Amino acid sequence: MIDMMTAMLRESGLLEMWAWLSGWLALDARQLIFMVATPMFIAVTVWEYRRIRHDARLMDVGEAFRNFGLGAGYQLTELLFAGIIAFPVYALVYHYRLLDLELTWLTGLLVLIGVDICFYLMHRSSHRMRWFWAAHVVHHSSERMNFSTAMRQNATNIFNGNWVFYLPLALIGFNPVWIGVAYAMSLVYQFFIHTTLVGRLHPWVELIFNTPSHHRVHHGRNPAYIDQNYGGVLIVWDRLLGTFVPEDERNPPEYGITRQIHSNNLLRLWTHEYVDLFRDMRRPGAVMSRLKHLWMPPDWERTDKD
Template structure:
C-alpha cells in the first residue's frame, strides 16, 4: 500500500474524506468551522449589546478597535477555512487510522471527549504563553488594553500554520474521532467568547470553582505582575487549580489589560506578525547556533547569556 492509499484510507476511516476528495478540499466546511460560522452572528449581536452597556467608558470600549478585533477574527477564520483541510486534518486522520481503541459515540465518550479536549487546551494554552514560537501567534489576542466581547475575536491568522493543533493529536491516537475533537474544540471556543467581558461580576461559588468565568479570564488578560501567565483553562478552571496556575481576581488589584511591551501599530499585518519579526531578529543576532535556536522554544522573556532577547 502506498502512502497515498494509506492517507485516503485514513481520511475515509475518520470521516474526513469529503474534505480531501475535491480539487479544493480546503473550501469545504467541516463541523468545527460550521459551528464558528453559525456562532459569528450571535457573537456580533452580543458584542453590540455589550457596546451599549459600556460605550461611555473609553477604558472598556473603543469602537475602531472593536471593528479591528472582528477583522482579526475574520482573518483567523479565513485561514482556518482555507488551510485546515490541507495541513491539520490529514494528520489527524492518519493518527486516527492507527488508533489504540475503537470508541463509539455515546454519553460516556462525549463526556470524555470534552474532558480530553479541555485538558489538551490547558497545555496548549499554557505553551502558547511559555514557548515563544507559540506566543508569536497568541500575543495578538493579548495585545488589546481593553477587555470586552470583541477581544475574544482578536485572533491570529497564522494559528493554523503555528501548529497549536498538534496538542490534540494524542486524542486521535487514543481513538477519539477527529470530528468529535473538532466539535468539542469549537464549542469550547464558543463558550470562551462569553468570558471576555467586564459586565459580568463573579458568579456563584461552585461555578467559579469548576468553570472558567469572566472573573478568572480577566486575570488571565491582566499584565499585573501577579496575574501574568495565570488561569489558562478553557471551559474548566480545575486544571489551573491542579497544576498551580490559578489566581483569583482581587478587587483591590483590578487587571490592567494588554502586554508588557505594547504593539507600536494597529496595522493588521503588524499585529499578526510583530512577535515573529522580533523573534527572528533575535535569532539572527550573532552567537552560537544552539543559543540562537533557543529563541523558538524558550519563554518570550528569555534572554541569551549576552543579554540578547
C-alpha cells in the first residue's frame, strides 16, 4: 500500500514538489506564507491596540495574547500533521485528476475563485453541522472584534476534516500546492477584516468583497446576524445564495456565541464543544438518532421522536 502511494506521488510529480517544499524547515507552502505574514499580523495588531486600548469592549491584552496562542497551536498541528493526514489524500485525488492544468494567469485566477467557493461551502457547513462547528466555535467565542480575533483558531482543525471541502479542486486538476497557496492567501486577506476601526468602504467594494463591515455581522450573535456572511474574500456567494445581511448601525453587532464560554484555558477553548457534542451523543436513544448530532445544526436538540 505504501509502495503504491509512493508511486502515485512520484508519477503525479507531487513527491518531488513535496520534498522541495519540506526541505525548508519542513514547512509546506501554506505554512511558509503564514510564517512570513505572522510578524505583519503582530505589527498591525499592535497598531490597532494603540488606538483601542482604552476601550475594554474592544481590546483586552490578556485575551489578545491568548488569541495568538490559539493561533500558534493551530499552526503547529497543521505543520506537524497536514503532511501525513491531508496531503496523501490530496495526492491520491490529484492522481486521478480529470484535467492536466498548467499554471497560467487564467488557472491561477480560477484556483483563487475555486478556493473561495469551497471556503464558502466549508464555512457555511462549519456553522450548520455540529461536528465542524466544534472546531470553528473557538473563532467565534471572543466577545471582542479586533485583529487578534482572526488568530483565534482551533488546533483540532486538521483532525476535524474541513480540508475535504477543497478536494474537488484537486480532482478537477488544480495542483494541491496551488490550492494550499490560494487558501493561505485567502486567510491572510481575512485577517484584515477582523476590526472595528474600518467603517464601510466604497459601495462597489462592499458589493463584491468581504469587508470589515460584512464580517462584523458574521461575528455578531444578534438574532438577525447569526449564520450570515460566510464569504472569505468575496461576498458575492452570500448575495447569490441568500446568506447576506448588511451591517445595521441601529443594531450594532454583539460579539460572541449564544452559549458563551468564559475560560482562559486554551485546551478548554479548543475542546469544549466536542465535550458537549459527545455528551449529547451519549444520551440514550437509537444509534442513528445519536449520530444525528454530528451533522445537525449546533442548536438542534434530540426529542423522544428522534
